[in-house]
Amino acid sequence: MTKRVSLPDKWLEDQSWFLADLTFPFEGHGFWADLTGGVLFCSYGDLLSDKVHHVDMGFINLPPGCQRPGLRHSREAVWPAVSRTMGYSGVSIKFVSIDGFLEQVTPADRKVTVWKLLDRKTWVIQHEVSLESQLKQELSKAKLPEHMTVMYPILSTREEHVIYIILSMKGMQSGGGVGLLGEHFEREDFVSQVTCWRVKH
Template sequence: MPFWSGFSANFVGVILAGLLVNLLMNLRLKYEIVTGVFLFLVSTVMWNALRSLKKKVAYGCGRHGQKLVDGLTLYVRRPDHPTDLTSAMTIRLGDEAVRSIKADLGLSPRSAIQAQGFVKIASEGILVLNVIFGEDDPSDRGYYLVYDSTDVSLYMTPCLPSRSLEVSYTSAPVLRLIGGGGDPQLVLMAHRSRYHHDDDDFLCLCTPASSPGITDRPWDTKMLRFPDLPGAFNAEAMFSFEGKAFWADTSQGLAYCDLRAAGNPAVELDFIGLPYGYEILDDDLPQDELTETEPAEMNRTIGYAGGRVKFICIDRPWGHPCNTMVRTWTLELGCKEWKPERGLLWKELWEQVAGRVLRYRDDVKMWDVEPRYPC
């Protein structure tokens, strides 16, 4: 067996790139040229471009927007070893895209671009990225990039329809897939910026599929009537289901609205609290600043799975670690009630999982573990 058979292709590629760079240094080329060659070689070896996009469209991004999205290439680095569960993504800008950004920001050709990128959604073959160019006033330069693997398309849109608005609760939009093969719809809650005196709430919907021939007005804005809540709302999970958009606070409950009623000038937001005894109010938290409290999402979650909205909570009785329970409720949306399902002892649940793993892996040893929030 060759000695190099255990090395990954990425590792070998980086070594070869390093040897080539060393040769270029010996030829006394400029440091900037050598550095550029090295970065290009490493990125080419370690990163794979997503397959050719069939459609790239900029909605409401100004006169330079289409040049910008045309010059974007998405790269992904997938795990190359069974024990490596991590992956990564990067965005590369072509020369024309860089020039269009600088023109939009009013920068000179030699100026550097300050950029930030965040993954907001990765679900059902859809990837939503939040990209910000410039740091003086990021709200003016923020965009969503929406990649759809179904039709291999990419569209870009400003994060909000107006500079006078700011996102409420979370900048991660609710993703709604619309039948007929149209672009995915993005849904956000927003409010007036601090420079305005009113406290109105708004529902913002980006629906390119509703006007495929119009690229300058992708967002629709409606007044949003928010219900009174017992405490400050914290949107931790977002999803859509049966034409409705949901924002989940694992300490309080679900806020939702019917997107099919978005044709009205105002949209009502409803609220469903958590099952009795599972709300966590501010008065229930320790008042001592030195006392650390676990975030609610460490032990509970709300989401949509198998055609149902479910609330799952890990109960740890104080002083009885062996009695840790995994409890599940299913939401009956029509009557706004949570229906409990049979709880499972964590020990029994883990034994089922361990049995399935040991059935196929003789080299794996299982032991008693405690469910923990992934760090």
């Protein structure tokens, strides 16, 4: 089945950097998310129906300050999924970002931010977790090393106010700070030394 697709105005010109990092369904629509820029979406009904020959695509930019279009093609490229994710959680679409991978921040200012999408137009901050204070407390309670890398946020599809974050000793700089992970970083690099942090917000 061949269909014509209508992209948003000037989309090919303005979003030529687009590369889908992940896909997910939500309320009868399919979503293709580029974790450095935004998300394309369309109706599953239009996409699968043999009576509809023209599919309209929509596009939603990432939250303000989170757009890094073209970054994956630079020398400082970091696989976006190391520090970001998007998907549905409960009855909402959410975007999660961990500071310090795609942008430069001081260790004291690093945080995990959970954004919620309203009406497929506007992102609002739902929760922020300070890595300097809250993470250190959790590591101390669990008797884990104080300096661990947080990466790979995971949204819970069933528990709307829960995210999971991988904690690893890999990918650290010699001084214990968070190092930017190179473009050749693979998941297998930290499989042997990981644990998971459950964050309720």
